[in-house]
Amino acid sequence: MIELIVQPVGRVRPEDAIYVAREMPKHFPISIRVYPTMWSLQPPASAYEWSRMQYRAFDINEWLSRSLGPLLKGGRLALGLVGADAFVSGLNFVFGLADPELRVATVYTARLEDNDNGRFLSRLLKESIHEVGHLLGLEHCPNRACVMSFSNDVEDVDLKSPDFCDSCKLKLIRAYSDKDLVP
Numbered sequence: 001m002i003e004l005i006v007q008p009v010g011r012v013r014p015e016d017a018i019y020v021a022r023e024m025p026k027h028f029p030i031s032i033r034v035y036p037t038m039w040s041l042q043p044p045a046s047a048y049e050w051s052r053m054q055y056r057a058f059d060i061n062e063w064l065s066r067s068l069g070p071l072l073k074g075g076r077l078a079l080g081l082v083g084a085d086a087f088v089s090g091l092n093f094v095f096g097l098a099d100p101e102l103r104v105a106t107v108y109t110a111r112l113e114d115n116d117n118g119r120f121l122s123r124l125l126k127e128s129i130h131e132v133g134h135l136l137g138l139e140h141c142p143n144r145a146c147v148m149s150f151s152n153d154v155e156d157v158d159l160k161s162p163d164f165c166d167s168c169k170l171k172l173i174r175a176y177s178d179k180d181l182v183p
């Protein structure tokens with residue numbers, strides 16, 4: 001059984017984390033148990049790049065891994081939903097970043113926001129599933145409808161579905177259907 005903690009960071013509303021935690025398992029072809037935490041964390045100023053007004057996504061992942069420390073024992077995974085904008089070197093911005101070695105991923109909401117809350121939640125869910133897909137070993141998928149396809153902008157996010165294509169599904173089933181991540 002795969003276990004995942006969903007952690008709101010900064011100005012992400014707890015109900016958004018609860019929404020992601022409730023909806024995410026419906027889109028995975030393997031069983032995944034998702035727990036939203038009941039508290040929110042403040043991102044560290046040390047991970048903020050003042051000249052760009054963005055967070056360094058690598059630093060946020062490392063910080064989140066340290067902050068959740070004991071909760072990640074035994075192979076548990078964590079997804080941070082961060083109410084901010086972030087980048088990695090070489091890219092103007094990222095919607096999210098997964099670090100399979102740390103078993104931590106983050107999604108950044110600043111560029112997913114919309115006046116239509118339903119549209120925002122749909123984007124948040126897709127990018128959350130996408131980053132957890134990376135945590136479970138999936139790469140980007142050439143199928144534009146697949147949740148693992150790379151999104152350059154928010155229009156790409158809106159065009160893809162929250163589901164894995166058959167090929168990505170098969171990869172997950174082969175890798176995890178009979179493996180226990182948490183003993």
Ligand SMILES: [Zn+2]
Pocket residue numbers: 130134140150
């Ligand atoms: Zn990706």
Ligand SMILES: [Zn+2]
Pocket residue numbers: 141142143146147148149164165166167168169
């Ligand atoms: Zn795919």
